[in-house]
Amino acid sequence: MNEVKIMIVDDHQIIIDGLKALLDDVEGIRVVITASNGREAFDMLKIFSVDVILMDIDMPVMDGLQATKAIKEKKSSPFIIILSMHLQKGMVEDLIKMGVDGYLLKNSDKEQLTNAIFQVASGKKYFGPDVTLTLLGDDKSAKSKSPDIAIGLTDRELEIMKLIADGYTNKEIGDKLFISHRTVDTHRTNMMKKLNVNNVAGLINFAIRKGLIS
Amino acid sequence: MNEVKIMIVDDHQIIIDGLKALLDDVEGIRVVITASNGREAFDMLKIFSVDVILMDIDMPVMDGLQATKAIKEKKSSPFIIILSMHLQKGMVEDLIKMGVDGYLLKNSDKEQLTNAIFQVASGKKYFGPDVTLTLLGDDKSAKSKSPDIAIGLTDRELEIMKLIADGYTNKEIGDKLFISHRTVDTHRTNMMKKLNVNNVAGLINFAIRKGLIS
């Protein structure tokens, strides 16, 4: 088999450098290109051809989920392994629907990473040692349903989310946006329902995970 | 000069492995031990002797700031470089007061990291290419004033902060900690006063900036 060509996508240069140093030591793996956000990764694919993408989730400009979606929409896209900080339940199913080929926590070790890369490169799926892969479904399911996998929040909701995170009350937000504080409350409630949390702390925690604030 | 002996402290194994691979390529640097949280790092220092510690901030059990505080309280402690995800204004001053020797964003590159290590190992300070080091003061200032430099929150407050961030209500937190929900409210109020915010959103935003959650 040829060398597995890798693209690393992460907004932290030190992690890119680290992963690169780590993988360059491995026989059969070669890091050919890196990108610091989703958009860059997407653009790079027009120029470079790679077999496997190691994709971070939290990134500015275009996050890992958006990028994955965009890349997987094209035909003959590379395999994609998501590198995530935290395990989020329900996440794996969503990722599979998006067409992701692997999922790995950042507290995995070198061996698990290389395993994942080789396995995915050979066309199999890899979802961590913890995750039993019972489901799988057909490939078509990726495009047929659930159009808003990544986040599911509207622009307005996002706008309000940020203001909530900044510490404004519903009334203050209403004044700022020239809408009723009841409307703000409605948005707040809708977001909580969507994200399955039950207070502002949960909301903000979500916003952090997605890189919307901080 | 001898080799610079390094300890890496990070809760993500892949980052440890990456940094190790990266630094093992560098002449004059040797990673002798790693730890996955602050407590482990602290304990390891009883056994191993190192010159420079690369310390992450976000960690379970004991975070980087607590660990730094604990380590720097002992005499003849190693130099410590903080590795942080985000640049936080006001942070650097606090870190210097704590006795930290360097501060580096995780989106620094390999060269900056090795520069930082060598510079710090030789007794100088390194606070990133962006940060102009105007202040510095005398070494005594570290212990003489402001006992709660890092954050200003007590252990109990921090504990409660994390539970708030996890979405628990005052009542739930009270039940968890076997104290009255009024006491939880008092802690909450005191924290807000200390941090100059006026609701839970502000609190959590702070917790993010300081790396207490996520």
Add this chain to the structure above:
DNA sequence: TAAAATCTACGGTATTTACCCTAATCAATT
């Protein structure tokens, strides 16, 4: 030993959220 900080707790009150519900308007899509 005295002073300061920490953790605990409560009374009272105004404000804010959280959570039900309905519903009109507008834009986009089928």
Add this chain to the structure above:
DNA sequence: AATTGATTAGGGTAAATACCGTAGATTTTA
């Protein structure tokens, strides 16, 4: 033309939070 989704708004209520104060018990520091 009809449906869906987004945004807007309100009625009503219970729960939770924010904010003011005080204060005892314990621990730490000076």
